[in-house]
């Protein structure tokens with residue numbers, strides 16, 4: 136048995152050795168382990184074809200696994216997903232809502248499917264559609280429709296919410312508003328399993344992420360420390376100053392790796408080296424030479440940098456090799 140009893144404090148999702156083969160020969164999901172604590176936003180990341188949808192559909196109780204143990208809200212899915220349906224919410228990319236209903240009518244109609252539901256007014260407020268409550272669904276903007284989808288996913292007051300690419304097609308302010316809604320859900324004790332292609336989204340709202348590629352999990356952990364991100368080199372970047380050559384010739388001696396690409400100089404300061412010292416030399420050189428270095432930045436690798444490294448290395452994995460052994 137995987138941990139977590141139905142009512143108790145165990146993880147919202149516990150998966151061990153999950154495997155799914157559609158054709159009996161290749162594995163779409165090739166033996167993954169996952170644990171999603173209750174009350175957290177967990178993001179499942181990975182390129183197309185990585186196995187995210189297959190995994191999520193198994194967790195939702197819509198698809199049968201080939202092998203492995205799966206427990207969702209303490210329910211072992213081998214014994215049927217019906218009991219689970221009432222306790223989870225699912226927000227897909229496209230929900231078929233009658234476009235002639237008003238927002239509040241759509242939420243009330245949807246509530247009829249559940250034995251208990253949250254008040255429609257409260258939900259509309261929660262997703263930021265209070266001003267549109269009497270507006271017909273067909274007149275909502277794309278971002279507003281997705282927020283209505285979210286309200287519908289929450290109607291049955293689920294303990295666990297599955298969100299599929301929740302902000303695809305949103306404008307920047309609508310994205311931020313939706314992130315706030317998802318964060319609020321966690322403060323209400325809900326668990327959210329999110330799939331997204333946006334690394335800034337995962338960074339902004341997920342407390343844990345798992346990166347999948349070719350049916351495996353290649354890294355798992357908090358976004359800030361994923362795959363040793365917090366120990367990777369710090370990058371000092373600035374526009375190419377006049378007189379600096381593509382090999383960095385002309386810059387002061389920094390004893391650090393320097394690259395010039397697309398008009399930008401990047402100096403990599405590995406962990407253990409002194410960022411302040413490198414900056415001091417560079418800026419001292421710039422002051423002496425009259426270079427203003429406008430646009431200079433100092434940054435750690437982003438989640439996207441780490442993600443690209445992880446997913447870029449995966450084709451070199453061979454069957455039986457552990458993903459951990461292949462981490463950078």
Ligand code: ADP
Pocket residue numbers: 157163181182183184185186187188189190
């Ligand atoms: P993702 O969601 O990460 O894009 P999927 O779970 O959709 O990945 O797909 C993983 C692999 O399983 C892919 O190679 C895909 O072609 C295959 N696959 C997905 N669904 C089916 C299906 N219904 N029948 C056969 N193969 C499938």
